[in-house]
Amino acid sequence: MFQEERENFKFEWSQLGDIAQGRPNLGNTTNVAVYRLMQYTLRDAIIKHTDVITADRIFYDAGYNAGKAFYANIVGDPGDFENLAAELEKVLRDLNIGILRFEKSDLNNMQFTLTVDEDLDCSGLPVIKEAICTYDEGFLAGIFETFFGKTFRVKEIDCWCTGDRTCRFEAKAA
Numbered sequence: 001m002f003q004e005e006r007e008n009f010k011f012e013w014s015q016l017g018d019i020a021q022g023r024p025n026l027g028n029t030t031n032v033a034v035y036r037l038m039q040y041t042l043r044d045a046i047i048k049h050t051d052v053i054t055a056d057r058i059f060y061d062a063g064y065n066a067g068k069a070f071y072a073n074i075v076g077d078p079g080d081f082e083n084l085a086a087e088l089e090k091v092l093r094d095l096n097i098g099i100l101r102f103e104k105s106d107l108n109n110m111q112f113t114l115t116v117d118e119d120l121d122c123s124g125l126p127v128i129k130e131a132i133c134t135y136d137e138g139f140l141a142g143i144f145e146t147f148f149g150k151t152f153r154v155k156e157i158d159c160w161c162t163g164d165r166t167c168r169f170e171a172k173a174a
Contacts, residue, residue: 009065013073029096032120039121039135060138067142075143081107084147096120103168110150110173114140115158119167122160131159133167144171 019028046055074091078084085102092100098116105112117123121133137154144152151174158168 009061011065011069013069035120056134059134060141063135063138063140064142064145065138066135067139067144068146069142070139071143071146078147081105081147088143092116098123098167110148110152112144112171114169114171116167116169119160122167125161127163128161129163130161131156131167132161133159133169136167137169140169140171144173148173150174 043055043059046058050058074095075084075087078087085105089100089102092098098119101115101117103113103115116133116136119133119136121136125132133156137156141152141154144150144154152171153174154169154171156167156169158164158166160167
């Protein structure tokens with residue numbers, strides 16, 4: 001599953017396993033600190049072995065891959081954009097990922113601005129003067145691309161860690 005070299009993503013949702021069977025007592029939830037522990041130590045190791053630009057690219061790509069899988073296995077086909085926005089807002093909140101809101105939606109130009117409050121990746125961290133939600137950028141890009149059938153580029157323009165107290169993203173069709 002993870003030992004073979006690859007040029008393309010090979011992740012499949014089934015690789016997540018049967019969580020109910022494997023964790024009959026603990027279930028499918030954990031503490032946010034544990035999630036961040038994995039993410040930040042992994043990012044630290046990638047930077048140590050490569051560089052910051054490569055780490056950002058890896059985290060964006062991982063988020064992108066996750067966004068596509070998330071759309072296919074959690075969101076499904078909502079039909080139209082209005083239903084997509086409503087479903088994403090609901091499911092991200094239900095799964096305690098964050099509180100998503102679409103601030104601007106320009107379907108003609110395929111440009112969107114969205115915020116995520118209480119973001120899983122960074123809310124509550126100290127101000128460090130850098131946006132850190134690269135994984136989230138890729139995650140949203142994967143969702144948008146899967147829904148619209150067009151390549152999207154997503155960039156975080158505000159972050160809790162830059163002192164903005166919300167994460168704000170711009171999504172644009174490439």
